[in-house]
Amino acid sequence: MLLNYDSNYFMQKAIEEAKSGLNKGEVPVGAVIVIDNKIIARAHNLTETLCDVTAHAEILAITAASSFLGSKFLHECTLYVTLEPCAMCYGALYWSQISRVVYSAVDKKNNPNNLRSKIHPKTKIESGVLANQTEIMLNEFFKNKRS
Amino acid sequence: MLLNYDSNYFMQKAIEEAKSGLNKGEVPVGAVIVIDNKIIARAHNLTETLCDVTAHAEILAITAASSFLGSKFLHECTLYVTLEPCAMCYGALYWSQISRVVYSAVDKKNNPNNLRSKIHPKTKIESGVLANQTEIMLNEFFKNKRS
Numbered sequence: 001m002l003l004n005y006d007s008n009y010f011m012q013k014a015i016e017e018a019k020s021g022l023n024k025g026e027v028p029v030g031a032v033i034v035i036d037n038k039i040i041a042r043a044h045n046l047t048e049t050l051c052d053v054t055a056h057a058e059i060l061a062i063t064a065a066s067s068f069l070g071s072k073f074l075h076e077c078t079l080y081v082t083l084e085p086c087a088m089c090y091g092a093l094y095w096s097q098i099s100r101v102v103y104s105a106v107d108k109k110n111n112p113n114n115l116r117s118k119i120h121p122k123t124k125i126e127s128g129v130l131a132n133q134t135e136i137m138l139n140e141f142f143k144n145k146r147s
Numbered sequence: 148m149l150l151n152y153d154s155n156y157f158m159q160k161a162i163e164e165a166k167s168g169l170n171k172g173e174v175p176v177g178a179v180i181v182i183d184n185k186i187i188a189r190a191h192n193l194t195e196t197l198c199d200v201t202a203h204a205e206i207l208a209i210t211a212a213s214s215f216l217g218s219k220f221l222h223e224c225t226l227y228v229t230l231e232p233c234a235m236c237y238g239a240l241y242w243s244q245i246s247r248v249v250y251s252a253v254d255k256k257n258n259p260n261n262l263r264s265k266i267h268p269k270t271k272i273e274s275g276v277l278a279n280q281t282e283i284m285l286n287e288f289f290k291n292k293r294s
Contacts, residue, residue: 052210053219053242054201063199072198087265088242091235095200118234 007102010034010080011129014104017044017057018082018137024049028137031057031081033065033074033098040077041065057081058089062096074098075122082134083107084127087118094120102126104134154249157181157227158276161251164191164204165229165284171196175284178204178228180212180221180245187224188212204228205236209243221245222269229281230254231274234265241267249273251281 010032017030021044033041043060047053058081066072078100084107085093093101097120106127119125157179164177168191180188190207194200205228213219225247231254232240240248244267253274266272 047219047242051217051219052213054206054210054239059201063201066199070198072194072200086238086242088235088238091233091238092201095194095233095235 005037007080007126007129010039010078011082011102011104013039013042014080014082015130015133015137017042018134021045021057022137022141028141029057029081029083031061031079033061033077033079035065035069035077040068054088056086056089058085059092062092062098066096072096078102080129083138090118093123094118096120097122100124100126102129104129104131105138106131152184154227154273154276157186157225158229158249158251160186160189161227161229162277162280162284164189165281168192168204169284169288175288176204176228176230178208178226180208180224180226182212182216182224187215201235203233203236205232206239209239209245213243219243225249227276230285237265240270241265243267244269247271247273249276251276251278252285253278 013032014030018028021030022028026045026048029045031043032039041061041064043057043064045057046055065074065077074096077098079098080102082104084103099122101123160179161177165175168177169175173192173195176192178190179186188208188211190204190211192204193202212221212224221243224245226245227249229251231250248270
């Protein structure tokens, strides 16, 4: 039986990834990449653990999904990510020609609206899925970090 | 005796990296990262070899330099790269807070000027070093690819 999962289901999986990152002291951002209703890559932010600014959840998920598919292009794939991608990750998503990006919390700090124009014409963007959960998680993380 | 190498010297090293990429059928882009007059990371584009759109020379060099230094920040470092960074790589350089970026050929296609505003305030940019060599190499590569 083929179950058709919805965006809430896959974003919940991305949130589980974000929580794994949180448990390691990382900024809690998680991502999954889905094709044909199946998760083919899961990742969370590992910039502190790997001592590498490029180790954002999206970058690690793109690398894993391409490895799984044997294709550097992620046509027909959807990325679910708990926070709006930064400029680096939007750039990587551009090169991947991914079909769809669904993000949860809006990143008011790092993403002026003009970055949207850098998205590949093949890519659709949706936002706000389960944002009530992801915004609380991120706000709590930064509040604890400051105190 | 401490030799003080100049930008031409380090860009030549980046060009050697680009040629290594060319020999593997990659778009010929090479990069080195330098601190205190010493090369601490070398990389070339490996997107085809690794089947990964994120495997640009700059991304691989940033990861290698951070690993060498044990720091996710590349303060006091200079990146020499044979082609102007794309949006993804400018984004990664932003996070790295690198002190200086020296690129050779201008990328007229992928880099509208407005990307410059995404550079970290700590980062200085220079361009055009040995551009006569790198532009010929890139133009030849794309000409051969089309024919």
